[in-house]
Amino acid sequence: MYPSDDADQPDPNHLTEQHQNTSADQRPLANQIVSASSRFARVVTQVANIGISAVSMRALGYIERHGPQRISHMASYESISQPAMTSAVNRLADDGLVVREPDPADARAQLVELTDQGQRMLDEYRNQVATVLQPMLENFAAADYAVIEHAVELLETLTNDLTGNA
Structure with a gap:
């Protein structure tokens, strides 16, 4: 049997690198990414069972990544009001x-800085998340684990592109 002349043609039922995505094609995936990642983050925070809110935990992580920050920058990053972020920072x-x-x-402004206790809380959260997730991840086949690793890289790239930190 001879190879088909169509052998190099992409399968129309499967997305490939050659697929020309349009805005309409990407919209459902874009919404699914946001929905799935938001839900995953909420569930992981609940499972980690840390006694502070997800916003507070994200604020600690933001300060750790970017150093001491103004409340206004943190509120903008989290897309919440400055009074809401001020409340979280107060707690x-x-x-x-x-x-x-x-x-x-600017002597009129303040910077919020992570304490050693805040760093320990962040480390404890991450350890609890790893304790819960790592056994689940180890149950994946090697190929699926690699897909998740690659998906994380792609999400980081998208995040960096959106924030201008590319």
Whole structure:
């Protein structure tokens, strides 16, 4: 039997690199990415059973990644109001997880900085997440595990592109 002349043609029922995506094609996937990742983040935070809110945990992570921050920057990043972020920061400060320091660039402003206790809380959260997820990930076949690793890389790329940190 001879190979088909169509052997190099993409399967129309399967997306390939050669598939020309349109905005209409991508919209459902874009919405699915946001929905699935948001739900996953919420569930993981619940399973980790840390006694602070997901917004507070994300604020700690943001400060860890970017260093001391103004509340206005943190609120903008989280797409929440400044009063809501101020409330979250107040709770974090009351719990000893962050401290406020004067902003050397503007004496009227303050920077929120992670404390050692805040770093320990973040590390504990990550350890609890790993304790829950790693056995589940180990149950995946090697190829599926590799797909998840690649998906994480792609999500990081998308996030960096959206934030201008590419």
